[in-house]
Amino acid sequence: MTVVFRALTAVCAVAGIVALQVWNHGDWGSFVYFTVQSAVIIAVVSAVAVFRPVPAWVRGAATLYSCITGIVYHTLLANPSSPFYQADSGAHTLHNLLLHSAVPILAAITWLVVERERVRWWYAAAWLCYPLAYLVFALVRGAFVHEYPYPFIDVNKLGGLGVTETSLGFTVAFFLLGLALIGLGVLLRRLLTRDRAGETAPAEDPASV
Structure with missing residues (x-):
């Protein structure tokens, strides 16, 4: 099961990046975005973890970055009530659905469950x-090109x-x-350990009651 989730996460991340490149007609400028960089990180980490052990702290970091991508996008960039809302965010395009929804969800499930x-x-x-x-x-680059990848770090505005x-x-x-990722992981691990302990505990002999 672990291998399946890791592989699926890697495949979705790569598919999202490819779909974005097709959408942008092969413009490599999209790699300036945290979204794409975090997708590369989770894709590499997940793919490597399919074949060999990867330290938990590395997989935890990749999971966090993927979750950041999803949460920031849905709460700020694609949320009409947000001051940083971008009406042309293309929320329903394939690459957005993969990179901002599917991959973060898969990464979180893999880490927590x-x-x-x-x-x-x-x-x-x-x-x-x-x-x-x-x-x-992003800030150093923006100082030279006068463009910033995200509105919440746009010094010009x-x-x-x-x-x-x-x-x-x-x-x-x-x-x-x-x-939260660490704490929830600890909580779920303890709950699962407790459930397993309950299942494997010997049943009481009715005669001894």
Whole structure:
């Protein structure tokens, strides 16, 4: 079952990237987006994990980044009530459905339900290294090309202070999301262990009651 979910996650991630490239007529500029980069990460990690062990902290990081992609897209970019709503987000295109819905859901299910790995709580902080590095990359790139991949880090529209405030908010939110992935994994593992223990426990002898 684990191998199936890992393989399905990798296939959906690759299919989403390919579909996006077809949609953009082969424009490699789409790889500037966190969505595509996180899809590459989860695809590689999931594919490798099909054939050989991958450390839980690596798979946890890839899962977090995929979940970030899905949550940010659906709550901010494709949500009409969000100040960062993008009306032309193409929510119903194949690549969006794969990259922003299918892959994050599969990644979360694999981590929480299928694998339930034990990891350290402080990993939630370590996992932020990539999102923070991406932020630096996006801001430095934007300073030269005067374009930013996402409206919530657009210095031209929000100004330096506005981007700082949103970035701090995202950092805290992503840290809490990482803790949630770890905590839910621990909870589900304990529940499953308890259920198995109950199933394997010897039944009481009625005569001894």
